[in-house]
Amino acid sequence: xxxxxxxxxxxxxxxxxxxxxxxxxxxxxxxxxxxxxxxxxxxxxxxxxxxxxxxxxxxxxxxxxxxxxxxxxxxxxxxxxxxxxxxxxxxxxxxxxxxxxxxxxxxxxxxxxxxxxxxxxxxxxxxxxxxxxxxxxxxxxxxxxxxxxxxxxxxxxxxxxxxxxxxxxxxxxxxxxxxxxxxxxxxxxxxxxxxxxxxxxxxxxxxxxxxxxxxxxxxxxxxxxxxxxxxxxxxxxxxxxxxxxxxxxxxxxxxxxxxxxxxxxxxxxxxxxxxxxxxxxxxxxxxxxxxxxxxxxxxxxxxxxxxxxxxxxxxxxxxxxxxxxxxxxxxxxxxxxxxxxxxxxxxxxxxxxxxxxxxxxxxxxxxxxxxxxxxxxxxxxxxxxxxxxxxxxxxxxxxxxxxxxxxxxxxxxxxxxxxxxxxxxxxxxxxxxxxxxxxxxxxxxxxxxxxxxxxxxxxxxxxxxxxxxxxxxxxxxxxxxxxxxxxxxxxxxxxxxxxxxxxxxxxxxxxxxxxxxxxxxxxxxxxxxxxxxxxxxxxxxxxxxxxxxxxxxxxxxxxxxxxxxxxxxxxxxx
Numbered sequence: 058x059x060x061x062x063x064x065x066x067x068x069x070x071x072x073x074x075x076x077x078x079x080x081x082x083x084x085x086x087x088x089x090x091x092x093x094x095x096x097x098x099x100x101x102x103x104x105x106x107x108x109x110x111x112x113x114x115x116x117x118x119x120x121x122x123x124x125x126x127x128x129x130x131x132x133x134x135x136x137x138x139x140x141x142x143x144x145x146x147x148x149x150x151x152x153x154x155x156x157x158x159x160x161x162x163x164x165x166x167x168x169x170x171x172x173x174x175x176x177x178x179x180x181x182x183x184x185x186x187x188x189x190x191x192x193x194x195x196x197x198x199x200x201x202x203x204x205x206x207x208x209x210x211x212x213x214x215x216x217x218x219x220x221x222x223x224x225x226x227x228x229x230x231x232x233x234x235x236x237x238x239x240x241x242x243x244x245x246x247x248x249x250x251x252x253x254x255x256x257x258x259x260x261x262x263x264x265x266x267x268x269x270x271x272x273x274x275x276x277x278x279x280x281x282x283x284x285x286x287x288x289x290x291x292x293x294x295x296x297x298x299x300x301x302x303x304x305x306x307x308x309x310x311x312x313x314x315x316x317x318x319x320x321x322x323x324x325x326x327x328x329x330x331x332x333x334x335x336x337x338x339x340x341x342x343x344x345x346x347x348x349x350x351x352x353x354x355x356x357x358x359x360x361x362x363x364x365x366x367x368x369x370x371x372x373x374x375x376x377x378x379x380x381x382x383x384x385x386x387x388x389x390x391x392x393x394x395x396x397x398x399x400x401x402x403x404x405x406x407x408x409x410x411x412x413x414x415x416x417x418x419x420x421x422x423x424x425x426x427x428x429x430x431x432x433x434x435x436x437x438x439x440x441x442x443x444x445x446x447x448x449x450x451x452x453x454x455x456x457x458x459x460x461x462x463x464x465x466x467x468x469x470x471x472x473x474x475x476x477x478x479x480x481x482x483x484x485x486x487x488x489x490x491x492x493x494x495x496x497x498x499x500x501x502x503x504x505x506x507x508x509x510x511x512x513x514x515x516x517x518x519x520x521x522x523x524x525x526x527x528x529x530x531x532x533x534x535x536x537x538x539x540x541x542x543x544x545x546x547x548x549x550x551x552x553x554x555x556x557x558x559x560x561x562x563x564x565x566x567x568x569x570x571x572x573x574x575x576x577x578x579x580x581x582x583x584x585x586x587x588x589x590x591x592x593x594x595x596x597x598x599x600x601x602x603x604x605x606x607x608x609x610x611x612x613x614x615x616x617x618x619x620x621x622x623x624x625x626x627x628x629x630x631x
Contacts, residue, residue, distance in 0.1 A: 059171075059551040060159045061103075064149075065092045068105055071129035078194045080125055081115050090358030094549065101140065101148035102545060108145040156544045157533040163547060163610040171551040171617055175558060176217030182398050183209050185408035186223040186306065186313075190298040191235045193262055194305035194463040196409075200488065201439040202463075203270040203479035203623070206311045207563035208437070210621045215558035220402060223395060227295045229387075234258065235298070235337045240278070241291070242267025247276055266297045308467045309475065310623050317397075319390060328393035331427065332363065332378060340366050340426050346377060355532035365392065370422030388416070394421045395434075397426065404433040406561060411438045411485065435561050439484045445491035470496055473624045477504040480567040480622055498630075500578075505614065507564040508627045510574035512611035513581060515628040517592055517605055524595055526558050528602035535603035539580065539590070543611060546576050550614050554621075563622065570618045577611050 058066070058592065068090065075081040090111070095104040108123035115122065123145040130147070131139045135155040140148050163170050185205020188198045209219045227234075238258040245251045246268040253259040270278075270293060278286040304311070322328070335341040345359045362377040365388075378389030385393075398405055406422065410415075417436045423432040444451040444461055451461060467475055470492060478495050481503050482488050498505050521528075536544075550569065557565035584591035592604045616626045 060548045061092055061552045071126050084106045085111055101150040103149045105147045123147050137225045155188050156541045159548045160544045160610050171554045172214050174216040175555050176215050179403040180218045181212050181404045181407045182220045182402035184222045189226050189231050193301045195460040199444050199463050200479045201408045203476050204484045207622050211563045212557050222315045223313040225318045232291050235294045236287050239266050239290050239294040243270045246271035305463045327397055331393040331396040367419045367422040370425050372422045376419050395424050396427050399428050407436045411440045440487050442488045442490045445489050447493050474504050476623050480564045483564050507570045507574045510577045511615045511626045512630045514608045517608050529607045531602045535600045543576055547614050566618050567623050
């Protein structure tokens with residue numbers, strides 16, 4: 058139990074006492090009662106809105122209720138003082154020993170500090186990346202891949218079971234284009250001079266695939282009609298692209314639990330099963346779409362199609378699940394895919410590019426209908442990343458011809474730099490990735506700044522050893538108010554994990570680590586002007602050992618946070 062959960066229990070006990078005394082009704086919901094740091098640190102260490110939340114349903118005055126709650130909290134040994142502010146906010150200042158105890162708790166929990174059972178073992182399916190299997194990963198896929206993978210780790214840290222899933226879009230027209238592109242490379246491998254026409258994939262990454270097929274089949278499919286080779290070449294090409302994709306993701310430290318095939322989904326009749334289920338509940342009917350706005354009526358012919366009643370769930374119009382030729386629409390196929398996922402998970406999360414924003418409402422409506430509203434479903438939209446070099450946009454890659462590959466970027470700046478950078482802004486905010494800036498040694502580069510904090514902490518132990526300082530016994534009473542201010546920020550880590558997991562926002566971990574690193578650097582730099590504030594004091598081993606213990610606690614939290622982000626903490630900076 059961490060400090061914030063412990064004080065939530067203290068407040069719960071205070072409310073129980075008020076219920077027993079008849080000052081509060083017994084049936085009040087406490088779901089919106091919070092414990093958090095006050096916005097103004099001069100108000101204390103912790104604040105609760107308990108009186109503000111409960112006063113109205115209890116039909117009492119919030120400030121009067123706050124005074125009664127405060128009286129119970131003042132009796133706690135961990136509390137130095139309690140005050141009631143404004144209409145009923147309760148602020149608490151904790152004793153210094155309370156913070157020293159929390160620092161010890163950080164050490165005792167080590168890699169598990171901040172881990173919780175908030176998820177209570179519920180299963181969350183996170184589908185991310187899901188790039189069309191038509192080539193290697195490029196930087197257009199990178200941000201969604203990192204956000205999804207960090208979110209998966211965050212939810213696991215918060216007590217969920219997580220399924221990492223990649224949806225292979227291998228049933229659409231783009232994989233037929235891939236097969237035709239590979240057939241050209243196959244002919245090229247057999248000695249023919251070919252030109253890649255507009256509309257096919259020109260990348261050299263298809264050359265080995267063509268060579269493989271030429272070795273296997275010889276000239277069997279040269280000059281043959283498309284119908285004889287398209288399915289075979291499509292299957293082999295998709296398999297080869299998935300090998301490339303998995304290798305590229307592995308360079309980024311990403312491994313999915315499940316690769317689901319759209320083609321296999323349709324072959325297994327999953328869309329028909331979803332349609333049958335929804336028709337039985339009158340959520341799919343045969344009808345005619347409204348005429349497209351802005352078109353003359355003679356340009357439009359009414360066609361009867363199976364329509365999903367998405368307007369019942371907040372969409373602006375009902376959506377067709379099939380085309381006029383009987384093929385499934387993208388929405389119809391997605392509906393079936395989510396229907397399948399909902400059978401194995403308590404909650405679903407999709408990580409999509411921002412260009413798919415227009416389809417969010419309808420697929421959310423479909424999942425709500427399919428699950429009867431029992432399955433939480435979140436779609437997290439991720440903005441594209443603009444690649445820069447020294448402030449100038451990058452448009453081309455020599456190796457790929459028309460895009461910058463993920464492997465190119467990882468090989469240049471490293472996996473950890475890429476992953477950390479992708480989490481330095483909220484996912485739906487625009488981002489520039491400048492090759493020069495992401496490796497810059499400055500406070501403006503969060504990747505460097507957090508790593509530098511951890512490297513500084515690691516250096517303390519080396520320097521203490523060199524100075525012959527040993528710490529068999531650590532007296533935390535040697536930590537003063539300036540030292541303990543850092544503990545107060547460190548103690549927020551479990552709360553940050555919980556709120557980030559609840560909001561499905563892993564970037565909050567990166568933001569928090571930057572703030573923690575900044576506080577560590579600030580305390581460290583005080584020693585430049587005041588020698589007594591340095592972490593290592595050769596003539597005062599008692600204070601030195603206490604501050605080493607403090608620094609190691611901060612280092613542990615940095616490692617825990619970076620671990621969620623999939624980033625390795627560095628021991629020294631080159």
